[in-house]
Amino acid sequence: MIVSWNWLTQYVRLDMPVEVLTERLALAGLNHEATAEVGGDLAIDLEVTSNRPDCLSHLGVAREIAVLFDRGLCEPNPRPPTSGPPVETKTAVVVEAADLCPRFTARLVSGVTVGESPWWLRKRLETIGVRPISNVVDVTNYVLFECSQPLHAYDFDKLAGRRLIVRRARGGETLTAINNKVYELEPDMLVIADAERPVGLAGVMGGLDTEIGSNSTNVLIEAAQFDPMSVRRTARALGLSSPSSYRFERPMDPERTDWASRRCAELILETAGGTLHPG
Template structure:
């Protein structure tokens, strides 16, 4: 995982040299793959092992740094504003393979205009090697890199029906991913679909 020095220091005080930060993280079990300067920031490449999914986002790594240096952790406060009808009344979520995906949630956000992302967001993602696509895609990538929580945004108007279905892939089924390549998916693959196809 690439960690931004500038982003990390929003959550925990970093007054040590980057080499000392990396040394202590390595002693705590994080392999250091390298550090590179990117546009006035440092991109620190850490290998996160499978037993530490809590560190797959900047907040998790900051929590680890806070513990290693006995520093306070400043996690941003989040206020969830509710308005309009309940999302479940507009779009249901059906999980048909709970052994593959025990939980899937959806949220409806109205009034979104797809546009270029603000400079700060493009810069932050660029440090991590993530190209800017647009404000909607970029904010989902931002949340992933902040919290370690994968997200995806769908245009509700383009879904075939008012339901998101989490199910195993079907024999011979394919889907086109965000990289515009077509992939075969079978029953061993969990897909997110609408009433017509994997989306």
């Protein structure tokens, strides 16, 4: 897990040498692998063991630092403004496999302008080795590494039926993922589908057909909780791994789901404009 020194300072006061910080974190179980200077920032590589999934994010590491050094923690409280018709009049989510998806939230932001992210957002992602793509996609990655809750953004206008269905895959179905590879799905795999076909592998990777592009204007934000074993089985069977699947395969804080969804919507409004529908 690579964290940015400058990013951490958004949440906790860091007035100690980096060597003191990493030594104290190592004593707490977060072993220090390496530190590298990246364009005026420090990229700190920490080994996060399987029993510390709470530290797979900047907020998680900042919380640990706050405890170790007796510091206050400044955590964002996202309250994105809403307007327009309620989201339930625009779209719907049907969870057919509730045993594998105990929680699913969807927020709709309309009228966005997809483009380059602001400098601060690009810089933080680049420091931890994540390539910036566009403001909307970068925000989903930013929130993932901020709080450890994976998110996915769909081009709402590319969803058949303008709705999402959480279900098991059907025999013969395939999905072209955002890595441009085609995967043959098995019936026990959990997918996110629209009215016609799968548009994502739940907890693993999104589909190419509904990804955000330069002409996207309406964005549906997914934040959910998926069964860890289901995600692990799908990822292993397809030979896929992603920062999202890595986190979904471990225990996650269910209270983070809505927080992350609100945070994502807030930052999309800030970086890409648009209107968040209430609900």
